[in-house]
Amino acid sequence: MHKTILAALAIATTTAPHAHASPFATRVVSYTPGPGATAGFTNPAAAIGPPLGGSTSSPDNSKLVSLGSLGGSITLAFDEPIPNLSPSPANPLALDLIVFGNAFYVANNPNRRFAEPGIIEVSRDTNANGLADDHWFVIPGSHLTLPTSTPLTLPQNIFTQNNFPILNNPLGQDATNEGALGYADCTPTIALGDLDADGIIDAPLLNPDRFYTSPDDPTRVGISPFTGGGDAVDISAARNPTTGDPANLTTIDFVRITTALTGGTPALGPISTDLAAVARVIVRPRADIAGPGQSPGPDGQRTADDIILFLNWFFSTSPLADIASPGQTPGPDGNFTADDIIVYLNWFFAPE
Secondary structure (H helix, E strand, C coil): CCCCHHHHCCCCECCCCCCCCCCECCEEEEEECCCCCCCCCCCHHHHCCCCCCECCCCCCCCCCEECCCCCCEEEEEEEEEEECCCCECCECCCCCEEEECCCEEECCEEEEEECCCEEEEEECCCCCCCCCCCCEEECCCCCCCCCCCCCCCCCCCCCCCCCCCEEECCCCCCCCECCCCCCECCCCEECCCCCCCCCCCCCCCCCHHHHCCCCCCCCECCCCCCCCECEEECHHHCECCCCCCECCCCEEEEEEEEECCCCEECCCEECCCEECEEEECCECCCCCCEEHHHEECCCCCCCHHHHHHHHHHHHCCCHHHCCEECCCEECCCCCCCHHHHHHHHHHHHCCC
16 A cells, blocks of 8 residues: 555654553453354453454454454453553654454455454543443544434444445545544454565564554555554544543553444354454654664664665565655655655654
8 A cells, every 4th residue: 555654664652661561451351242252252361462463365363352243342451551642753643552353355455344343442540440430432433423413322333334244445446545444343454574464474573562563554545564454543532422522531541342333144144343452552763674683673773774674675676665756755656766765764864
């Protein structure tokens, strides 16, 4: 997919978390499967830790929890609060958390996906009891307008205009912008180390804490390079489900995913949101693309290894080096020119 390197090299970052803290959910607070939860996939602990990804057309289903149909839900907690990040060069959309499922492209068409969307809600542990019994706020995705004529009460069938489980981009089959976003289980989860979502593992030793904490650009069709896919959202979007007022959260402690639609087929059974993991976003320098020895994958530092790896990609005509259009405009144009090198070096030497 075509997008700016700002998103492509957003391998994540923020206020550095405590060394011991996992970026992934570490505790199941509650699990209430809805009707039709898939047999053999009802262990909520499968949502703990990093996801297992596949390709854009073939998901890895070995680490999933099925929520069942409309109303099935799971609530997860983390080692420490997830911060509401501000926009930055490496994270211009100020994305904060990523939800991973097992959606995939139908016939390799990113505008036509097998998806079973779930509503994403967030909460802060205001009373500090760890029970997720404080007020919940909803992330209003593209098909949900708040406030509604009546207060939003889940479970509620949010999606009514698609032939599920196929999710068609409402902007059309040739769209480059995403028209269905802000929900769980809509975007493929990519195999660890597949840096450009082409089904080939480029960095087999890449740490999942690095790969699955880098957010895909949810507004664009396809998977951003250097990311593990999934559905990324901004905590700032959270709203009071009754009034529609902004939640104004600086941090969150809990994430709840709830299946948001009904339907199914005789062959596949009821629609069920499937969850693989939830991660916080960690933003690192945008020019950080290599670890020691020019190994692909960020290490939190900008060194000569990053430049060498980029030049190796450029002179081997790797699509990962196509980061600029004429005039050093960020964004790939299908060609390898000096503009690509100049843009990368500008990012490398510019302060974050």
